[in-house]
Amino acid sequence: MSRSFTLQEKANAYDRVGTVRSDVNKALASLKELREKYRFVENLREIEWLDPDRLFKVNPDETGEFFRLLEGYLKPLGYSILNTSNVYRNTRLQLKEFKNLLRVTVDDRKSLAEKIDAPWERIGGFGQDKLLAKQIIFCYNNDHGIVLPIFSNQHLRHFVNRVSDSIGGQTKYLSQGQEYEHYTTDLLKVKSSSAITKAWDTSYFTRFLYQTFPPPDSERVDVNAPNERKGGIVVSNEQLELQGFMRLLGDLQKQGKISGEQFRDYRSLWSQQPVEHEGLIQRLKKLRASES
Numbered sequence: 001m002s003r004s005f006t007l008q009e010k011a012n013a014y015d016r017v018g019t020v021r022s023d024v025n026k027a028l029a030s031l032k033e034l035r036e037k038y039r040f041v042e043n044l045r046e047i048e049w050l051d052p053d054r055l056f057k058v059n060p061d062e063t064g065e066f067f068r069l070l071e072g073y074l075k076p077l078g079y080s081i082l083n084t085s086n087v088y089r090n091t092r093l094q095l096k097e098f099k100n101l102l103r104v105t106v107d108d109r110k111s112l113a114e115k116i117d118a119p120w121e122r123i124g125g126f127g128q129d130k131l132l133a134k135q136i137i138f139c140y141n142n143d144h145g146i147v148l149p150i151f152s153n154q155h156l157r158h159f160v161n162r163v164s165d166s167i168g169g170q171t172k173y174l175s176q177g178q179e180y181e182h183y184t185t186d187l188l189k190v191k192s193s194s195a196i197t198k199a200w201d202t203s204y205f206t207r208f209l210y211q212t213f214p215p216p217d218s219e220r221v222d223v224n225a226p227n228e229r230k231g232g233i234v235v236s237n238e239q240l241e242l243q244g245f246m247r248l249l250g251d252l253q254k255q256g257k258i259s260g261e262q263f264r265d266y267r268s269l270w271s272q273q274p275v276e277h278e279g280l281i282q283r284l285k286k287l288r289a290s291e292s
Contacts, residue, residue, distance in 0.1 A: 030072030056088040086250035087125030116177030156183035
């Protein structure tokens with residue numbers, strides 16, 4: 001049995017009572033609100049006018065409206081939001097850099113690969129996997145038909161291997177962005193090849209993929225259980241390790257034990273020397289435990 005036939009068969013039987021569609025509609029409502037309130041595509045000047053409080057408020061610390069709306073899209077779809085306050089705070093602190101990256105995000109002259117490969121890692125917490133960057137890029141390019149709300153290269157590759165009949169071709173890439181664009185393009189072709197999935201929006205199609213062909217590093221959860229994520233979408237061990245590292249740096253910065261420049265230096269060191277992760281974490285934990 002071909003993969004395309006299996007895809008169509010499973011798609012035909014998917015979400016008969018409309019529960020998933022309800023979740024997706026909630027997510028799309030938040031996405032629409034984000035795009036209406038932050039019209040960076042329609043008016044590039046609005047990027048320049050972006051108020052730092054819209055990203056992250058201080059005294060007391062509070063997520064700004066821009067990221068709240070972004071989370072409003074992600075949460076109904078089952079994406080976990082793991083301790084991102086430090087990342088949002090860094091975005092506020094590095095506002096000029098963030099604005100430059102937003103300009104790249106909405107630039108129609110840039111390919112998807114170029115948008116992913118932009119220097120997002122210059123903002124502490126965006127990291128090697130560029131998870132948050134990919135989420136922002138999706139939100140501002142979802143109407144162009146070039147991107148899916150799948151934020152892991154490994155997951156994209158997994159889905160292509162499960163649903164495409166034409167596997168092969170290029171296997172090595174010059175950059176993370178090129179790999180991301182390659183598998184995204186393949187998966188969008190698969191989506192368009194079925195009369196059923198072609199009519200679906202990309203958010204609904206992505207929920208279908210995660211629930212029907214879960215990647216090895218994802219886990220099923222009870223969608224009715226309290227305080228659990230829906231849809232079985234989880235981050236990898238590498239991403240969890242990075243989140244813990246960023247929390248540690250955030251704690252040290254709050255305690256005044258490292259400066260903003262040191263924060264960025266440690267983040268750069270993490271990216272450049274992956275084999276030293278454990279030793280670096282132990283050193284920073286000792287610094288956190290030391291007296292000021």
